[in-house]
Structures are given as C-alpha cells and as structure tokens.
Amino acid sequence: MYATRDDLIVRFGESEIANLEAMQTQPDAVNEALQDATxxxxxxxxxxxxxxxxxxxxxxxxVACNIARYRLYFQRPTEEVEKRYESELEYLKSLAAGKAVLNIQNEQNEVVEEKPRRNPKSIPIGTSYTGGVFSDEQLNKMPSV
Known part of the structure; x- marks a missing residue:
C-alpha cells in the first residue's frame, strides 16, 4: 500500500479519521479504503x-491519502474532499499520459532517473521493434524512397 492509517492521521488529523471510522459499518474500513486507493x-x-x-x-x-479519504466519505464528501479527489485523478491521468513523471528515490534518498516503460505503439519508425502494424509482406509492396 502507498499509505497507512498513520499517514491519514498526519495529513487530516486524529479527530477527522476517528469521525470517518465511526461512520463506517466495517471495522477495517480505513485499510480497505487505502487498499482501494492503492x-x-x-x-x-x-x-x-x-x-x-x-x-x-x-x-x-x-494521492493515496486523498483518494482513501474520499472513499471513506461514503455518504456525501465535502466540496474540499471531492475537489482533492478530482485533482488527484487528473494527476494520475497525466502520469499515465506521460505528461508527468514520478520522482523515485534510491536507498541513499537520491532521485533516480526512472525511465517509464515504453509502449510499443509509441516506438518510432526505424527501431528494432518487429511487432508493427504492417507485415513485411505489406511493407515490401510499398515504393522505396
């Protein structure tokens, strides 16, 4: 999991997390919300x-804390909680689209250059990728430049 109950307490306070837990019907709702967020x-x-x-x-x-908090407000989240959740979703979408990057650190607390995994659809022409859209037979029919 990306966050714990203690992380929620640090961000939102003991009283808010206790109130959210009191509204839940399941005893382990906070951990389930954190797992769902993950x-x-x-x-x-x-x-x-x-x-x-x-x-x-x-x-x-x-991001995990804000999503879990939103999930714990199962009846009606406040406007601030909902805006934070929507903002985190926008961030995640930009991450998936390659418009944002994660700063992943190594054991020495230094940011490492984490290369995103390449999607075969985005590999430029002329690479060694052989699983293209056109077969060799189709490519041989095209005029050469």
Missing amino acids: EEIDGYVAVKYALPLPSIPTTLKR
Missing part, C-alpha cells in the same frame, strides 16, 4: 511504470 493508483501508474515500484514516492502517498 489499486486505483496502480491502474494509472502501470501504464508507464513497471510495478512494483522500487520505492514509493511521497507524491503517491499524498
């Missing part, structure tokens, strides 16, 4: 990065 994040991150990530960026911890 799976939702993975759905976007896996488009560009190989999972599991070597380390968890603090950005994803923030």
Whole structure:
C-alpha cells in the first residue's frame, strides 16, 4: 500500500479519521479504503511504470491519502474532499499520459532517473521493434524512397 492509517492521521488529523471510522459499518474500513486507493493508483501508474515500484514516492502517498479519504466519505464528501479527489485523478491521468513523471528515490534518498516503460505503439519508425502494424509482406509492396 502507498499509505497507512498513520499517514491519514498526519495529513487530516486524529479527530477527522476517528469521525470517518465511526461512520463506517466495517471495522477495517480505513485499510480497505487505502487498499482501494492503492489499486486505483496502480491502474494509472502501470501504464508507464513497471510495478512494483522500487520505492514509493511521497507524491503517491499524498494521492493515496486523498483518494482513501474520499472513499471513506461514503455518504456525501465535502466540496474540499471531492475537489482533492478530482485533482488527484487528473494527476494520475497525466502520469499515465506521460505528461508527468514520478520522482523515485534510491536507498541513499537520491532521485533516480526512472525511465517509464515504453509502449510499443509509441516506438518510432526505424527501431528494432518487429511487432508493427504492417507485415513485411505489406511493407515490401510499398515504393522505396
């Protein structure tokens, strides 16, 4: 998981998390919301990065906390909670589209250049990729330049 109950408490306060827990019908609702948030994040991150990530960026911890908080407001989230959730979804969409990058750190707390996983559809012509749209037979029919 990208975040824990303690991370929620640090971000939103003990009283808010206690109130959210009191509204739940299941005893382990906070952990379930955090797990749901992790799976939702993975759905976007896996488009560009190989999972599991070597380390968890603090950005994803923030995203997980905001998504889990939104999920815990199962009846009616406040406007602020809903806006944070929508903002995090926009960030995840931009991450999946390659418009944003994750700063993944190594054991020495240094940002490593984490290369996104390449999508075969986006590999330029002239590379060694052989699984293209056109077969060799089709390409041989085309006039040469």
